[in-house]
Amino acid sequence: TDLSTRFLDCAFANPLMNASGVWCYDQTELDALNLSAAGAYVTKSCTLEPRAGNPEPRYKATPLGSINSMGLPNLGYRFYLDYVAKHDYARKPLFMSVAGLSLEDNLAMVREIKAANVPAIMELNLSCPNVPGKPQIAYDFDAMDAMLAAVCREYDKPFGVKMPPYFDIAHFDAAAEILNRYPQVAFVTCINSIGNALAIDTETETVLIKPKDGFGGIGGDYVLPTALANVNAFFRRCPDKKVIGCGGVKTGEQVFQHLLAGASLVQVGTALQEEGPAIFARLADELAALMAKKGYKTLGDFQGKLKTL
Numbered sequence: 001t002d003l004s005t006r007f008l009d010c011a012f013a014n015p016l017m018n019a020s021g022v023w024c025y026d027q028t029e030l031d032a033l034n035l036s037a038a039g040a041y042v043t044k045s046c047t048l049e050p051r052a053g054n055p056e057p058r059y060k061a062t063p064l065g066s067i068n069s070m071g072l073p074n075l076g077y078r079f080y081l082d083y084v085a086k087h088d089y090a091r092k093p094l095f096m097s098v099a100g101l102s103l104e105d106n107l108a109m110v111r112e113i114k115a116a117n118v119p120a121i122m123e124l125n126l127s128c129p130n131v132p133g134k135p136q137i138a139y140d141f142d143a144m145d146a147m148l149a150a151v152c153r154e155y156d157k158p159f160g161v162k163m164p165p166y167f168d169i170a171h172f173d174a175a176a177e178i179l180n181r182y183p184q185v186a187f188v189t190c191i192n193s194i195g196n197a198l199a200i201d202t203e204t205e206t207v208l209i210k211p212k213d214g215f216g217g218i219g220g221d222y223v224l225p226t227a228l229a230n231v232n233a234f235f236r237r238c239p240d241k242k243v244i245g246c247g248g249v250k251t252g253e254q255v256f257q258h259l260l261a262g263a264s265l266v267q268v269g270t271a272l273q274e275e276g277p278a279i280f281a282r283l284a285d286e287l288a289a290l291m292a293k294k295g296y297k298t299l300g301d302f303q304g305k306l307k308t309l
């Protein structure tokens with residue numbers, strides 16, 4: 001069974017990688033992903049200046065996944081740009097996630113990334129739900145359009161966007177119509193956490209996390225059907241773009257479902273946070289075993305071939 005794939009002219013030993021934000025904050029975490037069985041990895045979304053993020057507790061595992069309101073803690077784009085400049089791309093591809101707090105901040109970072117001319121693939125995060133006072137861009141279609149127009153003017157390479165979940169067919173249509181105006185947007189990563197959920201500790205009668213009165217983005221089992229729907233909705237609507245699946249992956253079976261729904265690569269968030277980078281070897285083995293059982297030799301044998309009734 002061959003798990004290799006190609007994506008944006010890069011070779012991947014397998015389609016597995018972390019979701020931005022998980023196990024990718026600093027040198028130690030990033031090096032662990034580089035040494036893991038993941039076929040690629042992505043840095044924590046960065047801002048112009050370093051950020052401490054929201055007060056703790058800001059991440060909690062829950063019975064069916066996780067809730068987080070990290071608040072975009074990161075070491076600042078200069079650290080991640082330096083990290084991606086030093087990476088050995090012959091070992092595995094590396095993505096750089098960018099989540100500026102304003103259009104101007106994004107343009108300033110994108111200019112520096114362009115000037116550095118690094119092989120890292122840029123993933124522009126349009127869906128951070130946890131910066132108080134900053135509504136997420138991808139739920140404001142005019143703001144998303146303006147952001148993409150400005151970034152495409154500044155940047156000179158294909159890049160991708162990290163999208164929030166949508167829950168209405170009209171919103172799939174509207175978001176895809178905007179994305180399709182920008183051929184430079186070569187991929188769409190679906191989904192970010194489902195924003196502003198609330199998890200409660202019954203015994204103490206208290207919310208689980210401190211920021212935002214306990215409101216935070218959820219991941220894990222809760223989000224798999226929504227993640228698969230968003231992967232398939234954009235796979236159907238954006239035939240000239242690739243889709244990266246993210247959400248609800250903790251076994252090889254869910255990797256298989258994301259690929260079947262149209263994903264070219266599959267990101268792992270909550271399950272990686274809970275199990276650690278060893279998860280990638282397990283997911284690769286489980287995916288290969290499932291493929292062998294079904295008689296598939298390569299990802300192309302089933303990728304994007306979800307059947308309807």
Ligand SMILES: C=Cc1c(C(=O)O)[nH]c(=O)[nH]c1=O
Pocket residue numbers: 021045068069070071072073099125127128129130131192193217
């Ligand atoms: C970049 C900020 C994000 C954060 C965060 O740093 O709070 N959490 C998420 O679940 N998704 C994000 O995109």
